[in-house]
Amino acid sequence: xxxxxxxxxxxxxxxxTDCQIIPRIEECxxxxxxxxxxxxxxxxxxxxxxxxxxxxxxxxxxxxxxKLSTAMKCVQGxxxxxxxxxxxxxxxxxxxxxxxxxxxxxxxxxSQCVNVRFSRKTSNKLLGRKVHVxxxxxxxxxxxxxxxxxxxxxxxxxxxxxxxxxxxxxxxNDVRKHIPVCFAGKLDYNVDRAxxxxxxxxSDFLQDQDYYVRLCHKWFTCEDVGSFALIKGKESLxxxxxxxxQLLPCLCIEGWSAVPDARRTQLCPFKNDTKALWDSIVYNPxxxxxxxxxxxxxxxxxxLCRLTKSNDQCVDLQNSSTxxxxxxxxxxxxxxxxxxxxxxxxxQGSWVRCPFAHGNxxxxxxxxxxxxxxxxxxxxxxxxxxxSVLVCNKAQxxxxxxxxxxxxxxxxxxxPTSVNISGEICGSQVCIQGWRTDVDYSVPLQICDIxxxxxxxxQEDDENAVRIMLLTAIILILVTMMALLGHQILxxxxxxxxxxxxxxxxxxxxxxxxxxxxxxxH
Numbered sequence: 001x002x003x004x005x006x007x008x009x010x011x012x013x014x015x016x017t018d019c020q021i022i023p024r025i026e027e028c029x030x031x032x033x034x035x036x037x038x039x040x041x042x043x044x045x046x047x048x049x050x051x052x053x054x055x056x057x058x059x060x061x062x063x064x065x066x067k068l069s070t071a072m073k074c075v076q077g078x079x080x081x082x083x084x085x086x087x088x089x090x091x092x093x094x095x096x097x098x099x100x101x102x103x104x105x106x107x108x109x110x111s112q113c114v115n116v117r118f119s120r121k122t123s124n125k126l127l128g129r130k131v132h133v134x135x136x137x138x139x140x141x142x143x144x145x146x147x148x149x150x151x152x153x154x155x156x157x158x159x160x161x162x163x164x165x166x167x168x169x170x171x172x173n174d175v176r177k178h179i180p181v182c183f184a185g186k187l188d189y190n191v192d193r194a195x196x197x198x199x200x201x202x203s204d205f206l207q208d209q210d211y212y213v214r215l216c217h218k219w220f221t222c223e224d225v226g227s228f229a230l231i232k233g234k235e236s237l238x239x240x241x242x243x244x245x246q247l248l249p250c251l252c253i254e255g256w257s258a259v260p261d262a263r264r265t266q267l268c269p270f271k272n273d274t275k276a277l278w279d280s281i282v283y284n285p286x287x288x289x290x291x292x293x294x295x296x297x298x299x300x301x302x303x304l305c306r307l308t309k310s311n312d313q314c315v316d317l318q319n320s321s322t323x324x325x326x327x328x329x330x331x332x333x334x335x336x337x338x339x340x341x342x343x344x345x346x347x348q349g350s351w352v353r354c355p356f357a358h359g360n361x362x363x364x365x366x367x368x369x370x371x372x373x374x375x376x377x378x379x380x381x382x383x384x385x386x387x388s389v390l391v392c393n394k395a396q397x398x399x400x401x402x403x404x405x406x407x408x409x410x411x412x413x414x415x416p417t418s419v420n421i422s423g424e425i426c427g428s429q430v431c432i433q434g435w436r437t438d439v440d441y442s443v444p445l446q447i448c449d450i451x452x453x454x455x456x457x458x459q460e461d462d463e464n465a466v467r468i469m470l471l472t473a474i475i476l477i478l479v480t481m482m483a484l485l486g487h488q489i490l491x492x493x494x495x496x497x498x499x500x501x502x503x504x505x506x507x508x509x510x511x512x513x514x515x516x517x518x519x520x521x522h
């Protein structure tokens with residue numbers, strides 16, 4: 001058979017099971033085949049538990065068959081219960097006086113038995129005939145796993161029928177509509193974030209029956225968080241308000257009817273409210289341990305990171321990544337610098353929390369004083385700490401390639417401690433990087449774009465000054481020459497004006513005069 005055919009067959013079978021109508025009975029009882037007289041009596045099953053050897057004339061197949069099914073008994077059309085319907089067939093024999101039928105609940109380890117006796121007068125007349133026995137007074141629960149046995153009276157060894165049976169559950173439409181434990185109800189809610197309350201309205205549950213509502217955190221089970229309410233069945237208003245502390249993705253509203261083994265319904269509407277999960281960060285100063293434990297099961301990647309000066313990026317620290325679906329995350333020996341943060345990444349995005357940003361924990365600072373021949377690097381720390389410092393070339397936002405020797409220094413008690421790095425250090429891509437070495441996780445601080453000193457720039461500045469002076473002199477000479485030329489033209493123009501010549505003639509005359517004067521000089 002092809003895979004597609006198998007899938008279609010399974011859909012048909014499962015669909016039929018869910019839609020199957022449970023046969024109704026008005027009263028439970030015992031019945032036997034027409035012409036046979038039988039009666040039932042409750043039994044403990046103890047007296048018939050020990051078997052005896054069967055007579056040679058008794059066939060081991062005297063018990064022919066046993067079939068199990070479910071029946072439903074309803075009172076006034078609404079108060080219904082489920083019963084186990086047992087049908088058995090046997091060949092009547094002179095060595096058999098009746099049957100013992102027992103039902104054992106595999107889940108609860110509880111049993112109930114009945115003895116079925118045949119009338120002697122009838123039995124003697126109908127020896128060898130098949131007898132059909134039906135008994136349906138064993139009340140069962142929804143989704144119960146049952147083990148049923150049928151034995152002869154007296155109990156003959158090797159003459160026995162047994163069968164396991166699963167009672168229909170609330171997925172069956174008929175059971176869901178008529179059995180009280182399946183009346184889970186329908187929940188509607190409204191959230192008041194200002195008052196931190198959730199108003200719950202309940203409908204579609206058993207009339208005149210009390211109903212429980214609570215808030216819980218859903219892990220493997222839904223764990224109670226203390227907010228609980230009972231809605232009385234006689235009350236006309238089927239609603240209540242529940243107080244919450246945080247809206248978490250695992251916060252659920254759960255409701256069920258106040259009947260034993262009632263089916264529960266859950267509503268978990270806050271699955272996307274993950275922001276509150278990242279606030280449960282705890283630091284232990286004694287052990288220098290930074291820890292985070294999820295209040296709800298969540299698949300998240302956790303990193304320690306360094307917040308940049310612009311506060312727009314948090315660069316991951318090496319060897320700090322861990323995935324924590326449902327367990328606590330711990331980092332030992334952590335630097336309490338304000339820029340050391342935790343980054344949480346899920347499919348919905350990333351969130352950064354900086355537990356030391358408010359200045360409540362000891363911090364340290366690094367400063368530099370650049371000179372012509374050496375650079376002084378100073379560290380100041382409120383507690384005793386070990387530091388390393390080196391010169392590096394800034395490659396990317398998160399990396400700096402070392403170009404010098406690493407220097408070590410100790411600091412503490414809020415007194416600055418310095419280390420000198422020989423040689424002049426300056427340039428836009430040159431950085432001085434310092435970090436703590438007495439912890440496992442430290443934030444590397446970088447001071448970059450260091451300005452060069454005056455001595456290294458004096459020659460270049462002198463050259464620039466000479467260029468500026470030459471350019472200024474040239475401009476002044478040109479301006480002076482233009483001014484003299486303009487003055488002479490105006491003078492000639494006013495002198496010849498009375499002679500009646502046009503301005504153009506005056507200019508030509510002036511130009512001709514200047515040319516002759518120049519020629520005579522040569």
